[in-house]
Amino acid sequence: MMKPIFFLLSLALLLSSCSGLHSTIQQGYAYQMAEDQAATLVDSIIRSNIVSDRMLPGSKLVASGYDRSLTDTQTYTATAVPVPRQQAFGFELKHEGTMFNGPSKAKRMFRSLNERAALAGRRVSISQ
Template sequence: MKSLLPLLLAALLSACSGTHSTIKEGYAYQLSEDQAAVLVDSVIRSNIANDRMLPGSTLVASGYDRSITDTQTYTATAIAVPRFSAFGFEIQHKGTMFNGPSKAKRLYRTLNERAALSGSRVMLIAPSSAKHP
């Protein structure tokens, strides 16, 4: 029984991390760098308490949620795609909170919705091989 505890703990921790990426799904949005920076910052800030924001950079915003001993960190990144004058977006999350994956998915959906309102979506790969959200 004692040997199963580390395996269970590892499975639990790995189940609460992941990445959602428009680049991996084969698309980006034609936006300026300023628009992309505002998007990643505003999506994180609208879902994370101000005192739980972490230092970031122009195209990266990060913050965390905490509940007793559980913590979940969320990072939004804008990734330049110069060939298309566009930016792809990524949400990464890691931690031990049970609702972390569902909140990350919600952040990703919001990021996509706001990006679509700000710029045109461009396909990075042939449509027949691209995944659609």
């Protein structure tokens, strides 16, 4: 009786561990740039990692899309967060789903987003 319960709990833990958030805001920095540049960055990071027919509706500063493999799905959402007092934008990449490689892909996407942002604007501290 304990084996099925242990298996189900382990499976639930594994499936729920495939979500997370990478954030320059939480890390205490942003990049000085125009709103249009920030919008282009979040859109381009999703479009370069997700096939076009799997893009989800977004807004100017939010882009989203998903990957699917059989019954597993992973959704990725890139957001530009305004930091008005610095005339800058922080960036966040959220991922959630059940794909085994979802967390590693999200980490690569966030790294690429940071690299592109560094080319577009100067990194500034937003710590108090």
